Amino acid sequence: xxxxxANHMKQIDAIAVEKMGQSLEQLMENAGRAVTxxxxxxxxxxxxxxxxVLCGKGNNGGxxxxxxxLLKQKKISxxxxxxxxxxxLSPLNQLQYKKARDLNLPMLSIHDENSFKTSMDALKECTxxxxxxxxxxxxxxxxxMLKQTIQxxxxxxxxxxxxxxxxxxxTDSGEIFGSVIQATYTVTFGLPKIGFFTAHGQHACGTxxxxxxxxxxxxxxxxxxxxxSTEWQEVKNILPQYQESIHKGNRGRLxxxxxxxxxxxxxxxxxxxxxxxxxxxxxxxxxxxxxSILETKLTEPMTAPVPEVEGGFFSLKAVGRILHLTTNVNxxxxxxxxxxxxxxxxxxxxxxxxxxxxxxxxxxxxxLLGGQLDIFKSIxxxxxxxxxxxxxxxxxxxxxxxxxxxxLQVAKKIANEYNITVVLKGQFTVIASPGKKTHLNLTGNxxxxxxxxxxxxxxxxxxxxxxxMSPFDAAVxxxxxxxxxGERASRKLGLDGVLAGDLLPLLPxxxxxxxxxxxxxxxxxxxxxxxxxxxxxx
Numbered sequence: 001x002x003x004x005x006a007n008h009m010k011q012i013d014a015i016a017v018e019k020m021g022q023s024l025e026q027l028m029e030n031a032g033r034a035v036t037x038x039x040x041x042x043x044x045x046x047x048x049x050x051x052x053v054l055c056g057k058g059n060n061g062g063x064x065x066x067x068x069x070l071l072k073q074k075k076i077s078x079x080x081x082x083x084x085x086x087x088x089l090s091p092l093n094q095l096q097y098k099k100a101r102d103l104n105l106p107m108l109s110i111h112d113e114n115s116f117k118t119s120m121d122a123l124k125e126c127t128x129x130x131x132x133x134x135x136x137x138x139x140x141x142x143x144x145m146l147k148q149t150i151q152x153x154x155x156x157x158x159x160x161x162x163x164x165x166x167x168x169x170x171t172d173s174g175e176i177f178g179s180v181i182q183a184t185y186t187v188t189f190g191l192p193k194i195g196f197f198t199a200h201g202q203h204a205c206g207t208x209x210x211x212x213x214x215x216x217x218x219x220x221x222x223x224x225x226x227x228x229s230t231e232w233q234e235v236k237n238i239l240p241q242y243q244e245s246i247h248k249g250n251r252g253r254l255x256x257x258x259x260x261x262x263x264x265x266x267x268x269x270x271x272x273x274x275x276x277x278x279x280x281x282x283x284x285x286x287x288x289x290x291x292s293i294l295e296t297k298l299t300e301p302m303t304a305p306v307p308e309v310e311g312g313f314f315s316l317k318a319v320g321r322i323l324h325l326t327t328n329v330n331x332x333x334x335x336x337x338x339x340x341x342x343x344x345x346x347x348x349x350x351x352x353x354x355x356x357x358x359x360x361x362x363x364x365x366x367x368l369l370g371g372q373l374d375i376f377k378s379i380x381x382x383x384x385x386x387x388x389x390x391x392x393x394x395x396x397x398x399x400x401x402x403x404x405x406x407x408l409q410v411a412k413k414i415a416n417e418y419n420i421t422v423v424l425k426g427q428f429t430v431i432a433s434p435g436k437k438t439h440l441n442l443t444g445n446x447x448x449x450x451x452x453x454x455x456x457x458x459x460x461x462x463x464x465x466x467x468x469m470s471p472f473d474a475a476v477x478x479x480x481x482x483x484x485x486g487e488r489a490s491r492k493l494g495l496d497g498v499l500a501g502d503l504l505p506l507l508p509x510x511x512x513x514x515x516x517x518x519x520x521x522x523x524x525x526x527x528x529x530x531x532x533x534x535x536x537x538x
Contacts, residue, residue, distance in 0.1 A: 003229060008224065043128055043159070056083050063135075134168060161187065166183045167181045169204050174405075180200070228437050240467045258336040276504050315344075334351065348369070355379070420434075448483070453503065456482065486498070
């Protein structure tokens with residue numbers, strides 16, 4: 001499913017009006033009708049239905065007045081509260097105001113302290129509030145009486161149904177502009193918005209419901225929509241499938257450059273994840289003093305001791321030995337648990353520049369490269385990097401908050417500028433690659449917020465890369481499967497206390513389910529959204 005920015009939705013509106021014969025007034029009527037239908041679906045259990053419709057000055061407020069009018073026609077008790085005077089309303093909002101007035105719909109306005117108190121008193125007596133205060137175009141802080149209106153609405157603890165987006169939430173970044181409505185349900189139009197897929201957005205939206213209000217399907221799949229979610233059927237199509245006659249050499253050969261004193265667990269988890277995702281042959285290159293430890297930890301993957309510096313870290317002398325190990329392999333993973341020794345950093349840079357096969361760079365490899373991304377401009381093999389927001393901020397020498405506010409844009413910028421594939425980890429991981437649509441992954445939950453799960457992800461992606469998938473497909477498929485593993489583990493064990501190692505035995509089961517599914521599991525076409533760890537299929 002495509003995911004839209006505020007500008008994308010403006011383009012969709014404009015094209016629908018200019019080229020497809022729609023009118024903004026009809027789209028507004030359709031929006032109001034869609035919200036009204038959801039209202040009756042979700043609140044039919046309420047014996048007493050008294051609805052307060054909180055309307056802003058823009059077209060979102062006009063949507064709200066359509067809902068108020070339709071509810072009134074269905075004999076529902078409705079009061080509309082309009083923030084501002086009639087003269088301040090948008091033209092379409094004014095049109096809806098006149099229709100509501102002609103129907104004798106009760107309407108209050110907020111324009112001073114007295115009218116604010118009167119309006120809030122009226123809303124407080126309602127059983128449901130429709131939030132049509134601010135739409136997707138908001139781009140500045142909510143202040144003064146407007147902020148008070150939002151805060152008091154939340155304080156009422158009354159179910160809220162937000163129209164298109166919870167008021168006060170940024171469409172593009174998920175940032176809260178001073179204060180935000182905490183919705184029970186959000187009915188959004190056409191496509192989900194980027195801001196929903198953030199910590200603030202997820203919490204504010206409640207259960208997300210998507211309704212098409214008259215946009216042609218082709219328009220909702222247009223090429224200018226550059227962001228999309230990863231879907232089950234897509235992953236099924238890109239994951240490797242093998243004939244019964246396959247042998248281990250045809251399943252891919254992988255070298256994992258990992259481990260340092262106290263960090264052999266990272267190497268182990270990474271190698272075993274690659275094995276569990278179906279890679280045929282795996283060799284773990286490790287500092288020589290750690291070889292006996294990893295031989296004990298690992299049964300199926302092979303180990304290869306390489307030169308080290310005192311303390312059990314990779315030495316610059318290890319470069320030649322590691323390059324020799326990469327002869328006739330399909331991919332290399334570098335970074336899990338290699339530590340941050342100065343000489344290891346020198347080894348890393350020389351190794352990257354000389355590496356003849358596709359690479360996944362993770363964890364300490366990214367920390368050792370901080371601020372030196374220009375190295376990728378001298379590399380002629382595919383590269384995937386897997387930073388979390390802190391590592392991305394370190395790589396770019398920017399504030400972590402700037403990364404969190406612009407996750408898709410940051411990932412896309414790094415990918416395009418340095419011609420690499422970027423997996424920006426976190427809730428709703430972003431995958432970006434030059435010339436590709438930027439993907440947002442919706443699988444996973446908080447069970448993955450524990451040590452070692454990033455090493456498992458690196459192993460999964462590197463294992464798929466070794467099985468000759470393209471870097472982008474390996475990243476997209478790997479992140480999706482990794483998230484599913486977290487969901488399965490938490491279903492079995494609970495959301496808290498899942499270990500990274502608990503994901504490993506689930507990977508073959510997930511591969512089997514993906515391969516054997518008939519394409520009917522389309523969570524993301526019906527919109528997979530999570531609130532408080534639960535899955536909602538809308």
